Amino acid sequence: MTEPQKAIQVIDIVKRYGNFTAVDGVSFDVAEGEIFGLLGPNGAGKSTLIRMMTTLLEITSGTAMVEGSDVRKDPDKARRCMGVIPQAMTSDGDLTVWENLSIYSKLYGIAAADRENSIKELLELVDLTQWRDAPAKNLSGGMRRRLEIARGLVHRPRIFFLDEPTTGLDPVSRVAVWEMIGNIKQKRHLTVLITTHYMDEADRLCDRIAIVDHGKLVALDTPRALKASIPGSSVIEAQFLNPPPGWEETLKKLAGVNSVQPEGADMYRVLTDDGPHTTTDLVETAVRASVLLKSLTVQSTTLDDVFVHYTGRQLRDHLADAPLYQSPVAWGK
Amino acid sequence: MASFFQSARMMAIVERDLRKFFRSPALMMAAMVFPLVQLIVLGNAFGGKIRDAKLGIVIHDNGPQSIRVVEALRAVQSNARTFEPIVYTDEKEMVADVRKGNLNAGLVIPPQFSRDVYEHARPRIGLVLDNTDNFLTATFEDEMTQLVEALNQPDVQPRVVQQIALQTVELYPYIEYMKYLLPGSIALAMFVSVMIGGGIVYIDDKARGVHEGYLVTPITKMELVAGLNVAGALKAMGAGVVLTVIGSLIAGVGSSFQPANFFWLLLLIVSTSFAFIAMMFLMMVRVNDPLIPRAIFGILNTLLYFPSGAIYPVQAFPKWLQAIAWVDPFTYSVHGFKAVLLKGVGLAAIWPDLLYLSSFAVVAFVLSTLLFKRTL
Numbered sequence: 001m002t003e004p005q006k007a008i009q010v011i012d013i014v015k016r017y018g019n020f021t022a023v024d025g026v027s028f029d030v031a032e033g034e035i036f037g038l039l040g041p042n043g044a045g046k047s048t049l050i051r052m053m054t055t056l057l058e059i060t061s062g063t064a065m066v067e068g069s070d071v072r073k074d075p076d077k078a079r080r081c082m083g084v085i086p087q088a089m090t091s092d093g094d095l096t097v098w099e100n101l102s103i104y105s106k107l108y109g110i111a112a113a114d115r116e117n118s119i120k121e122l123l124e125l126v127d128l129t130q131w132r133d134a135p136a137k138n139l140s141g142g143m144r145r146r147l148e149i150a151r152g153l154v155h156r157p158r159i160f161f162l163d164e165p166t167t168g169l170d171p172v173s174r175v176a177v178w179e180m181i182g183n184i185k186q187k188r189h190l191t192v193l194i195t196t197h198y199m200d201e202a203d204r205l206c207d208r209i210a211i212v213d214h215g216k217l218v219a220l221d222t223p224r225a226l227k228a229s230i231p232g233s234s235v236i237e238a239q240f241l242n243p244p245p246g247w248e249e250t251l252k253k254l255a256g257v258n259s260v261q262p263e264g265a266d267m268y269r270v271l272t273d274d275g276p277h278t279t280t281d282l283v284e285t286a287v288r289a290s291v292l293l294k295s296l297t298v299q300s301t302t303l304d305d306v307f308v309h310y311t312g313r314q315l316r317d318h319l320a321d322a323p324l325y326q327s328p329v330a331w332g333k
Numbered sequence: 334m335a336s337f338f339q340s341a342r343m344m345a346i347v348e349r350d351l352r353k354f355f356r357s358p359a360l361m362m363a364a365m366v367f368p369l370v371q372l373i374v375l376g377n378a379f380g381g382k383i384r385d386a387k388l389g390i391v392i393h394d395n396g397p398q399s400i401r402v403v404e405a406l407r408a409v410q411s412n413a414r415t416f417e418p419i420v421y422t423d424e425k426e427m428v429a430d431v432r433k434g435n436l437n438a439g440l441v442i443p444p445q446f447s448r449d450v451y452e453h454a455r456p457r458i459g460l461v462l463d464n465t466d467n468f469l470t471a472t473f474e475d476e477m478t479q480l481v482e483a484l485n486q487p488d489v490q491p492r493v494v495q496q497i498a499l500q501t502v503e504l505y506p507y508i509e510y511m512k513y514l515l516p517g518s519i520a521l522a523m524f525v526s527v528m529i530g531g532g533i534v535y536i537d538d539k540a541r542g543v544h545e546g547y548l549v550t551p552i553t554k555m556e557l558v559a560g561l562n563v564a565g566a567l568k569a570m571g572a573g574v575v576l577t578v579i580g581s582l583i584a585g586v587g588s589s590f591q592p593a594n595f596f597w598l599l600l601l602i603v604s605t606s607f608a609f610i611a612m613m614f615l616m617m618v619r620v621n622d623p624l625i626p627r628a629i630f631g632i633l634n635t636l637l638y639f640p641s642g643a644i645y646p647v648q649a650f651p652k653w654l655q656a657i658a659w660v661d662p663f664t665y666s667v668h669g670f671k672a673v674l675l676k677g678v679g680l681a682a683i684w685p686d687l688l689y690l691s692s693f694a695v696v697a698f699v700l701s702t703l704l705f706k707r708t709l
Contacts, residue, residue, distance in 0.1 A: 051709065054549055055548070055549065055708070056545060056548055056549065056708055056709050057708055057709055058708050076551050079549060079550060079551045080551055082549070084549040086542055086545045086546065086549075087542075088541065088542035088545070089542075090541065090542040090543050090545055090546040091546075092349065092353060092543065094352070094353045094356040094357055095349065095352055095353065095356070099349075099352060103345050103348060103349045104345075104546075104550065106341055106342065106344070106345035106348070107342055107345050107346075107547065107550040107551075107552050108550055108551065109339065109341065109342065109551065135356075151546070
């Protein structure tokens with residue numbers, strides 16, 4: 001069996017800002033036609049990584065190849081085969097949907113004869129045909145994001161980079177965008193690299209996921225393999241009222257338990273191979289010890305658990321880790 | 334195949350900027366309102382003649398020569414109306430009123446003034462001035478000097494001229510201050526336009542990530558910088574043409590509408606626009622914080638507009654200010670506009686200005702292209 005072609009290759013890539021290392025020796029490959037997710041909290045280095053791959057940031061050391069082109073040595077060639085959707089909504093609010101796409105068609109050098117048909121096809125693809133003459137500022141968040149997606153596809157790229165495409169969208173719009181990305185990937189045979197901090201999004205969309213934390217790659221595999229790689233197939237979250245001292249040790253002795261993580265406020269996160277049995281045992285133990293259960297949830301292992309396992313923290317704990325200050329003048333950056 | 338410069342990509346940036354401008358021209362209208370208000374207010378506030386200033390008079394002599402002086406003062410009051418004489422009996426009280434600002438100046442005709450005149454004994458009239466106001470002081474001195482000269486004229490002119498008179502020939506009709514301000518106002522409108530379009534909007538777009546969108550396309554540094562410069566220059570040209578037409582109508586400068594003059598004005602507007610936008614872009618090329626262009630707006634305006642000779646002659650400046658004027662593109666723009674608008678002269682007078690402005694634009698464009706970072 002032949003190995004699939006590599007659409008993206010990242011080899012030992014590093015980004016430093018002075019003494020601060022934002023990305024620290026990350027390496028991975030993305031196969032042609034794959035949806036690859038970069039998962040991690042804000043400030044983990046995902047956006048820095050995607051910006052290096054898309055020529056937006058200079059690479060301190062290492063190599064990034066897109067469709068065989070080294071983004072450092074031949075950035076222009078790399079730019080022609082990639083479509084990029086930045087994190088911020090960068091379409092022009094004062095311009096209409098059509099004008100936004102037309103301007104970008106020209107920037108990509110699409111011939112005038114092909115431009116109109118290409119834009120019409122894109123508008124149908126992202127379901128914005130009836131909004132073609134509406135100013136972008138009048139669109140809803142989800143529609144605006146669809147416009148951005150269309151904009152990134154005006155030159156028929158083979159590789160599509162999306163930097164947190166659903167951040168800031170309501171749940172309905174998020175689902176619509178996921179479906180759209182899946183459809184477009186099928187119709188245009190795209191390779192997709194997507195960054196997100198939504199676990200469910202990554203789980204649903206991605207063929208493989210790389211977990212990034214503090215600029216380092218901490219895990220990389222399919223969502224199923226990642227979930228299987230951590231001990232325990234179920235997670236029980238239980239909160240007790242005034243548990244006695246040594247309660248954590250008591251929980252560890254329950255049937256099937258792999259590990260117990262105290263989460264504060266007398267809440268415990270119990271990883272187990274046998275969810276139903278451990279749950280029954282936990283309730284009985286609490287009753288016997290006259291400890292009141294305030295809340296109890298049982299669920300299968302999620303990517304959130306995978307993240308906790310590999311980084312030792314909850315994803316939400318460090319959503320605000322990103323550096324807050326950036327010098328207004330980019331001298332010698 | 335990749336190419337170094339594709340005009341289509343540059344024009345896409347120009348198209349985007351102009352479409353955006355025509356959708357929201359409010360800022361550009363504001364750019365024109367400021368110079369117009371300045372032209373109207375400063376043009377009317379300055380350069381007018383002093384009228385009905387208060388002049389206290391103390392008359393210690395009742396002789397015929399004293400009466401001549403008072404009659405001469407009354408004549409000024411009736412004709413030029415520069416001042417209104419108010420007679421005081423107490424000299425101390427009059428001086429106190431000058432100090433308090435109740436009077437703008439005071440005149441003292443001393444005792445035995447008439448006798449001194451007849452005896453040729455160096456007759457004198459005292460003028461008390463509030464020299465905290467240079468403009469009023471100069472006006473009183475000038476008016477009184479003329480009045481005294483007139484009084485000194487002999488009744489019968491001697492056959493041999495004993496005093497040499499200077500006969501002044503004015504090459505151009507009288508230039509009101511508003512007309513004098515018009516060239517600076519046109520340049521200022523273009524400057525405010527590039528400050529908004531090339532400074533504030535450029536950095537705002539950068540902060541909103543619009544440039545991030547451009548940078549992932551194959552557009553080159555030069556195409557992007559050229560596109561942003563051309564778009565900014567076109568907007569500044571619009572502001573320049575509108576200010577030239579409206580300002581000329583308000584200030585009454587009819588020569589602007591003569592075809593030859595209008596052509597030279599257009600050349601100046603084009604070269605000034607490119608020089609200003611290139612200068613602004615050079616200053617902003619590495620700035621990312623949207624507050625910076627707003628914060629330095631006033632400083633730049635003061636630093637570039639005032640030393641340009643737009644409101645006061647460069648020759649009156651100290652050396653260090655003249656040095657700023659020497660490199661300031663405003664100076665050459667204002668000089669060129671003055672030459673065409675006020676003197677009606679053409680290429681012979683403005684070619685050095687056009688050459689400087691064009692060279693400045695090219696140098697600033699090259700430098701800003703070199704400094705422009707194609708990464709975030």
